[in-house]
Amino acid sequence: MQFYSDEAIEQVYKMRHAIEDVKAILNDLNDDKIIMKERTVLEVPGTQNTMLYMPCINTKSNYSILKTISIFPENKSKPVSQGVTLLSDLTDGTHIANLESSYLTRLRTGAMSAIATDKLAKQGAEVLCVIGTGGMAFEQVLGVIEVRNIKTINLYNRTYEKAKDFKQRLEDFGVTSDIQVFDDVTEAVKNADIINCATRSEESVFDHKDLQASVHINGVGSYLPEMREIDTISIKHADTIVLDDLHGAQHEAGEFIQAEQDGHFDFNQATLLKDLTDKNKTEGVTIFKSVGAAYYDLAVTTGAYKLLNA
Amino acid sequence: MQFYSDEAIEQVYKMRHAIEDVKAILNDLNDDKIIMKERTVLEVPGTQNTMLYMPCINTKSNYSILKTISIFPENKSKPVSQGVTLLSDLTDGTHIANLESSYLTRLRTGAMSAIATDKLAKQGAEVLCVIGTGGMAFEQVLGVIEVRNIKTINLYNRTYEKAKDFKQRLEDFGVTSDIQVFDDVTEAVKNADIINCATRSEESVFDHKDLQASVHINGVGSYLPEMREIDTISIKHADTIVLDDLHGAQHEAGEFIQAEQDGHFDFNQATLLKDLTDKNKTEGVTIFKSVGAAYYDLAVTTGAYKLLNA
CATH class of the missing domain: 3.40.50.720 (NAD(P)-binding Rossmann-like Domain)
Structure with missing residues (x-):
């Protein structure tokens, strides 16, 4: 199973791609193709640290993801937030790849603001x-x-x-x-x-x-x-x-x-x-x-x- | 981030190792070091297929896992059940590795039966x-x-x-x-x-x-x-x-x-x-x-x- 780092993703996947993909998912959402469950939050006792798990499936594209994010507010040498997303194929249940998720999270948030700005500014x-x-x-x-x-x-x-x-x-x-x-x-x-x-x-x-x-x-x-x-x-x-x-x-x-x-x-x-x-x-x-x-x-x-x- | 296939794991990690590790986790469980949340179940509409997500943390060893299992009962060319487990380090929130989980699931189940058999037979x-x-x-x-x-x-x-x-x-x-x-x-x-x-x-x-x-x-x-x-x-x-x-x-x-x-x-x-x-x-x-x-x-x-x- 392939792993893609932030750097590898950043080289090929740009803002214009993210905007198109976010627009498409908004259509899928309107077509009731998205199933998302409440995220699971696991707090590490005696610390400020949290693990978040966010699952979601798209029955149109037939992909599912599970995004795992660690939020460690007191991190010094490592980022406060570290994410990785597992992509699975819903046609046969195969787990395809893991993608590091810091760049993708920032990019999708920028793409969401781009779509809103385009409609509202x-x-x-x-x-x-x-x-x-x-x-x-x-x-x-x-x-x-x-x-x-x-x-x-x-x-x-x-x-x-x-x-x-x-x-x-x-x-x-x-x-x-x-x-x-x-x-x-x-x-x-x-x-x-x-x-x-x-x-x-x-x-x-x-x-x-x-x-x-x-x-x-x-x-x-x-x-x-x-x-x-x-x-x-x-x-x-x-x-x-x-x-x-x-x-x-x-x-x-x-x-x-x-x-x-x-x-x-x-x-x-x-x-x-x-x-x-x-x-x-x-x-x-x-x-x-x-x-x-x-x-x-x-x-x-x-x-x-x-x-x-x- | 490293990925380990069933075959790679099977070559080094054997039943005797699993028995020791399962015994240790039973002690950690008794010492209240384990935090597990209810698993998340996502059913794929219009099919018999299910995605399961199982998170758990161990505050003694300072590791967490998220095991993802796809259960696709009608699979022909792929296994009915396909699993992968993300291992994270709770000292700094780093996501360390993904391990394919078919062999490990069978092995830990065998190790559990071994421990019970040892005590009861x-x-x-x-x-x-x-x-x-x-x-x-x-x-x-x-x-x-x-x-x-x-x-x-x-x-x-x-x-x-x-x-x-x-x-x-x-x-x-x-x-x-x-x-x-x-x-x-x-x-x-x-x-x-x-x-x-x-x-x-x-x-x-x-x-x-x-x-x-x-x-x-x-x-x-x-x-x-x-x-x-x-x-x-x-x-x-x-x-x-x-x-x-x-x-x-x-x-x-x-x-x-x-x-x-x-x-x-x-x-x-x-x-x-x-x-x-x-x-x-x-x-x-x-x-x-x-x-x-x-x-x-x-x-x-x-x-x-x-x-x-x-």
Whole structure:
């Protein structure tokens, strides 16, 4: 059974592939072809460490996955989160391959934001603001620049030096937008058409009053009930709020859980990514919030495997 | 990440290793070092096919496993059951290796029967009767001959030719006992000191009245509520009944579920394999019934990995 490392996958499987594969899985989801069970969480006693197991099957493509993620917050020499996904063939039960899952997880999250941004951001959007330049942020930028002609990228990070490193990394990758690093988030957001938030913050990372009247926000941080990054006022005044997965968001999307408790938001009134059409309003405040779900992993794991074996 | 095939594992990891590793995990279980969650079952709609996911962690050895098994009853060219186990290191969350799991599953089941047989069969036991010479049967024999000096092996299978092939396979492997093939199960069991049942039968595979007064029975078939292989009268009259895992047996051990419903047996009165001591009664009828549990897989997966990397 073949194993594919992050590096091997990254060489062949790109953002544009992930966007196509995630779009296809959203159709499969609407066609009731996806079966996903509640993830299993095993906490390691006496530690902060957790093992997560996420199974999912696609009865249209006839593949299944089991994604295993270890989350070890106090890791120093190894990454905090380490993932691997087993791909199995549902035509005969064969276990085909294991794919390392750090790159694929970041890529599918970027692809999800790309799809939401494409449907919700104004057509002429050209200024992207990035708040938080850590783990997930890079592929979030790659997603947005795939769907809009971004001329300027404003970077803000709590640690200024890390934002500078991030600018360098984007430039090294070949991103041709004009990239500015800010030490004041107010300045970074004020002319933004699109804002990407990817932080581990426990409070809002921008102030709603600093935003343009029409802005699209992607939030991929805030994956625990006690976290928040999108300002509650933005949630309250948003024209459209889109979630990647209702069940996951209800249990993990910190600022939305809080906003619902405070009476500013109702999960059952939100739109799901799978239900977005091309006829959405692209004016006012639009928000896409993602926490992840196994079917998105299924989409990119299957897609990457096929491309690696094409 | 390394992958080890059944063939690679079989070359270095033997019954005697599995017995030691299963004994060790029983101690860890008694020391509350094992955390196992309910397995996840995903049924593939419109088919008889099932995906099973079994996670387990050992906080003493600091390893975790996730065993994935596909069960495709109508498979022709591929095995009905195909398994692979992911081994992870709980000191830093690293995913270490994948081990193919058909051989390891058969071996750990044989090792469990070996441990039970060692504690429950009479010391001078020398005649082993094997009922059912399919999938699990071979390692069941290897387990028993590891713990008793077996002089004669009586084989019975519904299809006589398959029992003859099984005799050849044992001889090729180097088993030196005198091996007889029977076409009448009554003849096969009547002088047996130990009986191994490994069938998919839905009715008793022997008649209690044909048994010796002192006999030890290992039952590893009958893994669904509608199955049964051990005669209910033997369950009713048994001096000792030992289960590998209470929760699993209550949901899967067909003839015992039926016997409890009929008032002949009480799961809560049974002894668990982890609680067996050297002071058990070895006279009368003793029964060991196993259905499997993820911690047994954890034991042999970890043990095999270590030996493969020694």
